[in-house]
Structures are given as structure tokens and as C-alpha cells.
Amino acid sequence: MRPVTALPLLLLASLLCQAAPKPDLPALDKPQLKWVEKTAPKARDKFSKDVISLLKKHDDPALRELIARWFPECRKTTGEPTGTEIGLNAETGKAATALAKDWAALAAEARKAGMPSTAGWEALRALKLDDGNKQAAEILGYVERPKGKEFVPERAAKLYEAGKHHCERGWMARGPKPIIDEGEDPYDDEGDEAHAAWAKARELEYTFVSLRTNLPLAEACEIGQRVNALLECMRARYLLVEGYTEPAWPLKVWVLAKDAEYNQLWAERQEQPGSPFGEYSYLHRIAHVNAENCAQGFEKTVGIAQHESCHAFFHAAFPGQWDRGQATPYGWMMEAVPAAAYYIDPLNPQDGKLAEQLKRKFQKADGTRDEAVQSVLDGKDWLKELNGAASYDESIAHLQAYITGALFTAMAWQDDRLREAFARFTARCMAWKAEKGEFEKTLGDTPELTRQLKEWLK
Numbered sequence: 001m002r003p004v005t006a007l008p009l010l011l012l013a014s015l016l017c018q019a020a021p022k023p024d025l026p027a028l029d030k031p032q033l034k035w036v037e038k039t040a041p042k043a044r045d046k047f048s049k050d051v052i053s054l055l056k057k058h059d060d061p062a063l064r065e066l067i068a069r070w071f072p073e074c075r076k077t078t079g080e081p082t083g084t085e086i087g088l089n090a091e092t093g094k095a096a097t098a099l100a101k102d103w104a105a106l107a108a109e110a111r112k113a114g115m116p117s118t119a120g121w122e123a124l125r126a127l128k129l130d131d132g133n134k135q136a137a138e139i140l141g142y143v144e145r146p147k148g149k150e151f152v153p154e155r156a157a158k159l160y161e162a163g164k165h166h167c168e169r170g171w172m173a174r175g176p177k178p179i180i181d182e183g184e185d186p187y188d189d190e191g192d193e194a195h196a197a198w199a200k201a202r203e204l205e206y207t208f209v210s211l212r213t214n215l216p217l218a219e220a221c222e223i224g225q226r227v228n229a230l231l232e233c234m235r236a237r238y239l240l241v242e243g244y245t246e247p248a249w250p251l252k253v254w255v256l257a258k259d260a261e262y263n264q265l266w267a268e269r270q271e272q273p274g275s276p277f278g279e280y281s282y283l284h285r286i287a288h289v290n291a292e293n294c295a296q297g298f299e300k301t302v303g304i305a306q307h308e309s310c311h312a313f314f315h316a317a318f319p320g321q322w323d324r325g326q327a328t329p330y331g332w333m334m335e336a337v338p339a340a341a342y343y344i345d346p347l348n349p350q351d352g353k354l355a356e357q358l359k360r361k362f363q364k365a366d367g368t369r370d371e372a373v374q375s376v377l378d379g380k381d382w383l384k385e386l387n388g389a390a391s392y393d394e395s396i397a398h399l400q401a402y403i404t405g406a407l408f409t410a411m412a413w414q415d416d417r418l419r420e421a422f423a424r425f426t427a428r429c430m431a432w433k434a435e436k437g438e439f440e441k442t443l444g445d446t447p448e449l450t451r452q453l454k455e456w457l458k
């Protein structure tokens with residue numbers, strides 16, 4: 001063949017190479033695209049208009065608070081959540097029921113379109129508007145409460161059936177007794193002093209978590225309720241995702257009040273905790289927290305309890321082999337969702353205003369921001385760096401496993417195009433199944449995702 005004909009052939013070959021289009025990632029099929037581009041925007045538009053007119057009609061602080069907490073996208077209308085107690089009256093209750101009906105229908109459409117994580121999450125939000133919404137309950141696998149109209153998790157229904165009573169202390173054998181003498185406890189609790197040592201720790205039982213702690217009762221109740229609420233959210237985001245196994249609820253969390261008690265516990269087991277703040281033990285299947293070492297204060301204790309419980313959730317929901325995991329390159333992804341879970345609070349159940357909180361947390365005295373967060377805001381491609389780590393341990397050794405991981409999680413939770421691929425991929429990572437290169441194949445190239453993250457953080 002003469003060289004002159006080789007040239008057009010080469011040209012043709014290079015043109016063919018260019019012509020093969022790169023797949024659009026994360027990949028969405030037709031029904032998913034329709035949900036993302038048509039169904040959801042239309043439903044959200046109607047929802048936000050309904051909220052505006054509803055709040056004009058009924059200026060009920062409870063309704064405003066309910067929407068502000070669970071639908072942060074409406075905060076231009078509702079304002080920020082304030083902590084007002086949510087108890088709707090007959091009229092606003094009816095209004096919330098109507099909103100829930102539309103939202104549950106959107107969740108059902110997402111399920112039909114093959115968007116399991118979206119469906120679970122939106123169903124939970126619909127159920128928060130109206131706990132009697134059958135369509136949302138069905139998606140979440142909740143059942144009717146015995147002798148009641150609302151839908152509750154299966155375990156809660158069984159506990160009601162067994163005659164148990166639910167309060168802020170969790171599930172109790174009976175309701176509170178009438179108080180005659182001042183200082184008496186309605187549940188005959190002997191007081192914080194009696195439970196101050198780890199050997200005398202209280203055991204509080206909630207629907208999704210059983211908490212053992214020797215912290216004062218008020219703190220114990222707050223940790224128990226917040227971890228329980230977090231686990232309800234995590235379950236909603238993952239229960240329909242491929243590979244999900246329903247955990248044997250409740251998961252176990254131990255919060256030890258004293259540093260010495262924490263260290264003694266591990267010494268007795270002849271084991272080393274991975275962190276002085278807390279550790280989820282894959283061996284014992286218990287999330288541990290060292291409260292005294294959480295020197296930044298009670299919020300840190302709650303945050304660590306939420307973080308470690310999140311590990312417990314994934315280990316139970318997507319079981320996998322730790323030894324297989326030694327080879328998995330995505331240690332940072334296994335920390336990403338628990339890192340985001342750290343910041344979830346009762347007023348911000350969706351993502352805990354994580355970006356704002358991280359910016360504040362890493363603000364230095366001189367007004368500049370710690371490089372760890374600033375570089376993410378500046379658009380440094382940490383995702384590429386983390387994915388390039390040679391091993392699981394190497395990728396979690398870096399603070400960015402937590403910072404970039406948490407921010408990327410929060411962005412993915414709010415992005416219709418990313419949410420499903422992210423949920424699928426985290427589930428594979430948590431089960432130690434993800435292969436090297438799978439991140440890019442599932443979610444797309446890191447420079448583009450980093451660009452999106454920078455934009456989202458503005």
C-alpha cells in the first residue's frame with residue numbers, strides 16, 4: 001500500500017475514534033430521564049406553589065416548621081426551621097395530607113422509573129407530612145399501627161402489639177405513672193448518679209437503635225432519638241437499592257462517658273480501637289463512642305454516635321467480607337456517607353446544612369480557612385486523588401476522605417442525576433465489592449464532578 005492512501009485511512013480511524021461518543025454518566029435510561037426532566041420539576045413546582053398559598057391561608061407555625069425541616073427547598077417561603085413543636089391542627093393537618101398525597105405519588109413514580117433511592121427518600125418525606133399516607137408507607141414497608149391509623153416501622157408495630165409504650169426514653173414496658181411526690185420519676189428511674197459508672201449504664205431501646213450509656217438521662221435521650229432518626233433516614237435512602245438486606249433492628253450503640261472506661265473496654269478485649277473518639281467494631285457489631293474525648297462538646301458526641309451508627313447500618317444492610325475489603329480502593333467512600341451523617345440534626349434531616357457547617361468549622365482565627373476545606377471550595381480534584389489511593393487504609397488516612405466525602409455525599413443526595421448512581425456505588429463499596437475504576441465508570445470523570453461540586457458549594 002502506498003503511503004499516500006495510508007493517510008486517509010489513519011484519518012478515518014481517528015475520526016471513528018472521536019465519533020464514538022463517551023457515555024453520559026451517570027447513565028440514565030428513558031424512564032429515569034423523564035422523571036428527572038419532566039415529572040419531578042412539575043411536581044416540585046406545584047408543591048412550592050401549594051406551600052406558598054397554604055401558608056398564606058393558614059399561618060400555622062407548626063405547618064411552617066414541618067415544611068421547613070423536611071423540604072429545605074421551600075425555605076424561601078417557610079424561612080429557617082426554629083425548633084417549634086410540630087403539632088398540626090385539624091385544618092393544617094388536612095392541608096399536609098393533601099401535600100403528602102402529591103409527594104407520595106412522586107415517590108411512586110420514581111420507583112416505577114427505577115430510582116430506588118429517590119423513591120425511598122421522597123416516600124419518607126411524604127410520610128413526615130402525613131403518617132397516614134398509605135402509598136408512602138407501602139414504599140417504605142411500614143405497617144399500620146395496631147389500633148391506630150398511622151403507619152409505623154414493622155418493629156414499632158410489634159412493640160405496640162406487645163403492649164409497650166413509646167416516649168422520648170424509647171420503648172418502655174408501660175406508660176408513665178402519676179407523680180405524687182416531688183422529685184419522683186414517672187418511670188421509677190433511680191437518677192443519673194445511680195447510672196454514672198459504665199457497669200451501671202442505662203439501656204434505652206428505640207425502634208432502630210438500642211443505646212447503652214452512662215451519660216446523664218437527658219443526654220442519653222437526645223443521642224438515642226437523634227441516632228434513631230438518622231437510621232430511619234438512612235434506611236429510607238437505601239432500602240430499595242440493590243443488595244439491601246433488612247438489618248436485625250435495633251442496631252447497638254454504646255456511648256461511654258469516661259475516657260478511662262472506653263480504654264478499659266478495649267483493653268479487656270485485647271483490641272485496639274481505630275480512633276480515640278469512637279469506633280464501629282465489625283467484629284462485635286457495636287458502634288462505640290468515647291464521650292469524654294469529644295472535647296468540642298455534646299454536639300461532637302452526638303455526631304460521632306451518628307457517624308459510627310451509620311457504619312453499623314451499612315455493615316448490617318450490605319454485608320460483605322472485610323478480608324475481601326483489604327483490596328478495595330474506596331475506603332474514602334465508606335467514610336463519605338458516615339461523614340455526612342455526622343452533621344445531620346433534627347432541624348435539618350436532609351443533609352444537616354453540611355456545607356455551611358464545614359466552612360464554619362474550618363474557619364481559622366485570622367479569617368482564612370483551613371486548606372483542607374478551602375482547596376475543595378477552590379475546585380481541587382480531590383476525588384481523583386482519593387480514587388488513586390493504593391489501598392483502603394491509604395485512602396482513609398487523609399482528612400479529605402471525610403471532608404470531600406461528606407460534601408460529595410450531600411451534593412449527590414440533592415442531585416437527581418447523581419443520587420441513584422451514588423447510592424448504588426456506595427452500596428457496592430460498603431459490601432467491599434467495588435473494583436478499581438468503578439467510580440469513574442459509574443459516576444463519570446472526576447474533573448467534571450469536581451467542577452459540579454465547586455459550583456454547588458458557591
Ligand SMILES: [Zn+2]
Pocket residue numbers: 307311335338
Ligand atoms: Zn468512620
